[in-house]
Amino acid sequence: MEAPKSYIGLSKFDLASKMQDAYQISPSWSNVKLRGEFDILQIMDNVYVPKEAGDTGKVLEPITSYYPEYGKGGxxxxKTNSVIEF
Incomplete structure (x- = not known):
């Protein structure tokens, strides 16, 4: 399995709803019911802190906070533009 151009969360959750709340993910974007583990070395040269507003803003967002309407964040x-292989 693989995921192209993905956001990467560093915390593990047992419930999709907790993941959605923590990473402020709209249900229209993803149901967050798929979790994968991978070797970070495969993308280490192409990992960065995304900007606010879905990586289109001007301010870096290392801690989720931009979309409070979708969850608490924090x-x-x-993010990577590489393909992640699980």
Missing amino acids: YPQL
């Missing part, structure tokens, strides 16, 4: 996130 968790670290990264």
Whole structure:
């Protein structure tokens, strides 16, 4: 399995609803019911802190906070433009 151009959460949750709340994910974007583990070395040269507004804004957002309407946020996130292989 693989995921192209993905956001990466550093915390593990047992419930999709908790993941959605922590990473402020709209149900229209994802049901967050798939969790994968992978070797970070495969993307280490192409990982960065995304910007606000879905990586289109001007301010870096290392901790989720931009979409309070979708959850509490407060968790670290990264992003890659590489394909992640699980």
